[in-house]
Amino acid sequence: MGKYILEMHQITKEFTGVKALTNVNFKVEKGEIHCLIGENGAGKSTLMKVLSGVYPYGTYEGDIVFDGEVQKFNKISDSVQAGIAIIYQELALFPDLTVYENIFAGNEVQHGGVIDWNQTVVQAKEILKKVKLDVNPDTLVKDLGVGKRQLIEIAKALSKDVKLLILDEPTAALNEDDSENLLRLIRELKEQGITCIMISHKLKEVISIADKATVLRDGQTICTLDSSKGEIKENIIIKNMVGREINDIYPRREKKANEEKILELKNWSAYDPQLGRYVVKDANLYVNQGEIVGIAGLMGAGRTELALSIFGNARSYKMKGDLWFNGSLLSLKHPSEAIKAGIAYVTEDRKDDGLFLGQDIKNNISAANLRSISHNGVINQNEEIKIAEGYKSSLHVKASSLEQLVGNLSGGNQQKVSLGKWLFVSPKLLILDEPTRGIDVGAKFEIYTVMNKLISEGMSIIMISSELGEVLGMSDRIYVMAQGQITGELPIEEATQENIMQLATQVGG
Template identity: 80%
Template sequence: MSDYILEMNQISKEFTGVKALSNVNFKVERGEIHCLVGENGAGKSTLMKVLSGVYPYGNYAGDIVFNGEVQKFNKISDSVDIGIVIIYQELALFPDLSVYENIFVGNEIQRSGVLDWNQAIVKSKELLEKVNLKVNPETLIKDLGVGKQQLVEIAKALSKKVKLLILDEPTAALNEDDSENLLLLLRELKKQGITSIMISHKLKEVIAIADKVTVLRDGETICTLDASKGEVNEAVIIKNMVGREIEDIYPKRANKEIGQTILELVNWSAYDPKLGRHVAKDVNIHVKQGEIVGIAGLMGSGRTELAQSIFGNSKGYKLQGELFVEGKPCTFKHTSDAIKAGIAYVTEDRKGDGLFLLQDIKNNISVGNLKAIAANGIVNENEEIKIAEDYRESLGIKTPSIQQLVGNLSGGNQQKVSLGKWLFVGPKLLILDEPTRGIDVGAKFEIYTVMNELIDRGMSIIMISSELGEVLGMSDRVYVMAEGEIKGELSAVDANQEKIMQLATQ
C-alpha cells in the first residue's frame, strides 16, 4: 500500500475568465523525488502556489491532504509550519545580508527574547555542511554565485525542518556542474527522508532524478509515470506534455540560401573597467545573410558580453577593433545606433531587461519602434493594435487579449513578445541570447520554427545558447568561446558536443 505524504484532490483554480487548474489530482509518496512537468501555462506553478498557501483556502476548489490530514492554508507561513517549503526560480534572498542571516531570517534563534546570532552562525555551519556548501556563514549573499545561492536557499529550508521540499526550475540559471551538484544533493536529501517535488523543463535532468513524473497539460492531470516501471523517457514525456509526438525537436529549413556578409568583427576587443579585464579579446567572426550562427561556451566565457559590446555597448566597455555592417565600418555609441544599422538584441534576461512586465502585450511590442506608428509625436493607437495583433498571430502568442499584462504570461509567450518587439524594429541581424531558457519543449519548437521562418525571409541570426543540443540542432556554423576569446569555428557538419566542449575548456 502506498504511503502518500501529499495528496491534492480535484484541485481547480480560476483567474478572471481563465481556468488555470481543472480537477487536478497529484499524489506524492513519502521519500520520493517527484517531478512535475508540462508546457508553460500548463498550471505547474499555480498548483504549487495553491499547495504553499500563496493562494489561500477558499480561493480554489478541492482538498490538500498532507500527512493524512486535510489542510486549509490561509498564508504561506501555515504551510511552512507543517514542513512544506517552496524555493522559486527567482531566489528570495537578501543580497546585502550574510549567509547565516538569510538562513534564519523570519526564523531567528532567540534566547530570553534576544536574538542569538552566535548560535545562528553555529547552526548555519551545520546546515551548510548538509548541503555540501563550503563558505563562511558571514559571507554576503551578493558575493556568491547563483549555484551557491541556490544551496543557501535549501539550507534555509532545512532550518525550518522541511518534510516536503518544492523546487521550481532550480537549475534554470545554473551551469552544468552546479546543476549536477544540485541533483546529487536531492538524492542525498532523499536518503535523509526528505521528499522533493521538482518542476523542470530540462527533461534530461527529470529522467536522471525522478522516481515519478506527473504531466500537466492545459490545467489538467494527464498522467503519472513511474521510473521503476521504465515509463520515464523523453519521447513519452514530450508526447504527454504537448499532446503530440515531436519527431524532430529542431525543425529543418527547406531553403538554405546564404548571401552576403551582414556583420563582421575584426580583432574586436571589449575591456571592462569595473572588472579590470577583457570580456572579449581579439574576436574575429562573420555572419552572412540567411544563416544561423551559434555561439557556444561555458558560463562566463564572454558570450553575452560580446553581444552587448556589438549592440551599442550599453555596459560602457572600452572597445578596440573594427565592426562592419554589410561591408561598411560602423561605430555604435548607443543601442539606437545599432538599431538604425539593422541590429537587434533579444536579451537572456527577458524579465529584468527585455520586457515591461506591468505593461500589456501591445505596449511591449510597439515600444521599440514608436516612430513607425506616430505622427507629430502622437502614437496612432489603431495602428499599434493592428501591429500587436499581427505579431500575436504570426508568433503564436497564446493570450486572450493583447491587453494582457506581459507579467501574467508564461515564459514561452513572454519570449515571443520579446521577439515581436524586436522584429517590429525590422532588423537585418537578430542576436538571440539564450532564446529558450526556462521554456518548455513545445514552446521551444515554436521559437525554433519562428527562427527558421525569419532566416527564410533573408534575416541573419546569432544564437547564444548554453544548450549544446540547441546549438547543434539549429546552427549553420558554430563559434566556441572561452575566457573572452574565440577558440574555434565549426561547420554544422563537423560540430558535435565533444568537439565543442573540448574547445570550450581550452
Template identity: 75%
Template sequence: MSGYILEMSSITKEFPGVKALSDVNIKVEKGEIHCLIGENGAGKSTLMKVLSGVYPFGTYQGDIIFEDEVQQFNEINDSVKVGIGIIYQELALFPDLTVYENIFAGNEITKGPFVDWNETIVQATQMLKKVKLNVTPETLIKDLGIGKQQLVEIAKALSKDVKLLILDEPTAALNENDSENLLELLKELKNQGISCIMISHKLKEVISIADKATVLRDGKTICTLDAQKGEITESIIIKNMVGREIEDIFPKRLDKKVGETVLKLTDWSAYDTQLGRKVAKNVNLELKKGEIIGIAGLMGSGRTELALSIFGNPKNYKLQGELEVHGEKKSFKHTSDAIKAGIAYVTEDRKGDGLFLIQDIKSNVSAAHMKGISKKGILNLNEEVKVGTDYKKSLNIKASSLEQVVGKLSGGNQQKVSLGKWLFTGPKILILDEPTRGIDVGAKFEIYTIMNALIKEGLSIIMISSELGEIMGMSDRIYVMAEGAIKGELAIEETTQETIMELATQ
C-alpha cells in the same frame, strides 16, 4: 497510514475568465523525488501555490492531504508549520544580510526577548554542512554566486524541519556544475527521508533524478510516469506534454540559401573598465545572409559581452578592431545606432531588462520602435493596437487580449513578446541570447520554427546558447568561445558535443 506524504485531489482553481486548474490530482510518496512537468501555462506553478498557501483555502476546490490529514492552509506560514517548504525561481534572499541571518530570517532563534546570534551561527553552520556549502555563515548573500544562493535557500528550508521540499525551476539560472551539485544534493536529501517536488523544463534532469513524474497540460493531469517501469523517457514525456509526438525537436530548414556577408568582425576586442580586463579578445567572425551561426561556450566565456559590444556597446566597453555591416565599416555610439543599422538584440534576461513586466503586450511590442507608431511625435494608439495584433497572431502569443500584463504570461509567451518587440524594429541581423532559456519543449519548437521562418524571409541570426543540442540542431556554423576568445569555428557536419566542449575548455 498511507505511503503518501502528499495527496492533492480534484484541485480546481479559477481566475476571472480562466480555469487555471481543472480536477488536478497528484500523489507524492514519502522519500520520493517527484517531478512536475508540462508546457508553460500548464498550471504547474499555480498548483504549487495552492499547495503552499499562496492561494488560500476557499479560493480553490479540492483537497490537500498532507501526512494523512486534510489541510486548510490560509497562508504560507500554515504550510511551513506542517513541514512544506517552497523555493521559487526568483530567490527570496536579502542580499545585504549574512548567510546566517538569511537562513533564520522569520524563524529567529531567541533567548528570552532577544535573538541568540551565537546559537544562530552554530545552527547555520550545521545547515550549511547539510547542503555541502563551504562558506562562512558571516558571508553576505550578495557576495555569493547564484548556485550558492540556491543552496542557502535550501538550508533555510531545512532549518524549518521541512518534510516536503518544492523547487520551481531550481537549475534555470545555474551553470552545469552547480546544476549537477544541486541534483546530487536532492538525492542525498531523499536518502534522509525528505520528499521533493521539482518543477523543471530540462528533460535530461527529469530523466536523471525523478522517481515519478506527473505531466500537466492545459491545467489538467495527463498522467503520472514511473521510472521503475521505464516510463520516464524523453519521447514519452514530450508526447504527453504537447499532446503529440515531436519526432524532430529542431525543425529542418529546406532550400537553404546563403548569401553575402552581412556582418563581419575583424580583430574585435572589448575591454571592461570595471572588471579591468578584456571580455572579448581579437574576435574574427562572419555572418552571411540567410544563415544561423551559433556561439557556444561555458558561462563567463564572453558570449553575451561580445553580443553587447556589437549592439551599440551599452556597457561602454573600450572597443578595438573593425565592425562591418553590409560591407560598410560602422562605429556605433549607442544602441539606437545599431538599431538604425538593422541589428536587434533579444536579451537572455527577458524579465530583468528585456520586457516591461507591468505593462501590456502591445506596449512592450512597440517599446523599441516608438517612431513606428508615431506621427509628429504623437503616439497613434490605434496603430499600436494594429501592430500588437499582428505580432500576437504571427508569433502565436497565447494571451486573453493585447491588454494582458506581460508579467502574467508564461515564459514561452514572454519570449515571443520580446521577439516581437525587436522584430518591429525591422532588423536584418538578429542576435538571440539564450532564446529558449526557461521555456518548455513545445514553446521551444515554436521559437525554432519562427527562427527558420525569419531566415527564409532574408534575416540572418546569431544565436548564443548554453544548450549544446540547440546549438547543433539549429546552427549552420558554430563559433566556440572561451575566456573572451574564439577557440574554433566548426562546420555543422563535423561537429559533435565533444568537439564543442574540447574547444570550450581550452
C-alpha cells in the same frame, strides 16, 4: 506502494472567470523525487502556489492532505510550519546580507528573545556542509554566483526542518556543472528522507532524476508516469505535454550556402571599467547572411558581454577593434544606433530587461519602434493594434487579447512577445540570448520554427545558449567562448558536445 506524504484532490482554481486548474489530482509518495511537467501555462506553478498557501484556503476548491492531515493553509508561513518549502525560479535572497543571515532569515536562532549570532554561524556551517557548499558564512550573497545562491536557498529550507521540498525550475539559470551538482544534491536529500517535487522543462533532467512524473496540460492532470515501469521517456513525456507527437524537437530547414558577410568582428575587445578587466578579448568572428551562428560556453565565459558590445555597447565598455556590418565599418555608441543600423538583441532576462510586465501586449510589441507608428509625437493606435495583432498571430502568442498584461503571461508567451518586439524593428541581424530559457518543449519548437522562417527570409541570427543540444540542433556554425575569448570555431558537421565542452573549459592566455 509507499505512504503518500501529499495528496491534492480535485483542485480547481479560477482567476476572474478563467479556470487555471480544473479538478487536478496530484499525489506524491514519501521519500520520492516527483517531477511536475507541462507546457507554460499548464498550471504547474499555480498548483504549487495553492499547496504553499500563496493562494489561501477558500480561494480554490478541493482538498490538500499533507502528512496524513487535511490542510487549510492561509499563508506561506502555515505551509512552512507544516514542513513544506518552495524555492522559486527567481531566488528570494537578500543580496546585501551574509550567507548565514540569509539561511536563518525569519527563523533566527534565539535565546531569551535575543538572536544568538555565534550559534547562528555555527548552525549555518553545518547546513552548508549538508548542501556541500564550501563558502564562508560571512560572505555577502551578492558576491556569489547563481549556482551557489541556489544552494543557499536549499540550505534555508533545511534550516526549517523541511519534509517536502519544492523546486521550481531549479537549473534554469545554471550551467551544466552547477546543474549536475544540484541534481546530485537532490538525490542525496532523497536518501536522507526528504521528499522533492521538481518543476522542470529540461526533459533530460526529468528522465535522469524522477521516480515519478505528473503531466499537466491546460490546467488538468493528464497522467502520472512511473520510472520503475519504463514510462519516463522523452517521446512519452512530449506527447502527453503537448497533446501531439513532436518527432524532432529541432525542426529541419534547408541550409543555403551564402558567403556574404553581414557581420564581422576583427580583434574585438571590451573592457569593463567596473570589473577592471576585459570581458571580451581579441574576438574574431563573422556571420553570413541567412545563417544561424551559435555561441557556446560556460556561465561567465563572456557570451552576453559579447552580444551587448555588438548591440551599441549597452554597458559602456571601453572598446577596441573593428565591427563591420552590412559592408560598412561602424562605431555603435548606443543601442539606438545599433537598431537603426539593423541589429536587434533579445535579452536573456526577459522579465527585468526585455519587457514591461505592467503593460499590455500591444504596448510591449511597439515599444522599440514607436516612431514608425507615430505622427508629430502621437501614436497611431489603430496601426499599433494592427501591428501587434499580426505578431500575436504569427508567433502564436496565447492570450485573451492584446490588452492582457505581459506579466500575466506564461514564460513561453512572454518570450514570444519579446521576440515580436524586436522583429518589429525589421533587423538584418537578430541576436538571441538564451532564447528558450525556462520555456516548455512545445514553445521551444515554436520558437525554433520562427527562427527557421526568419533565416529563410534572409535574416541572420546569433544564438547564445547554455543548452548544448539546442546549439547543435539549430546552428550552422558554432563559436565557443571561455574567459572572454573565442577558443574555437566549429562547422556543425564537426561539432559534438564533447569538443564544445573541451573548448569551453580551455584556459585563455
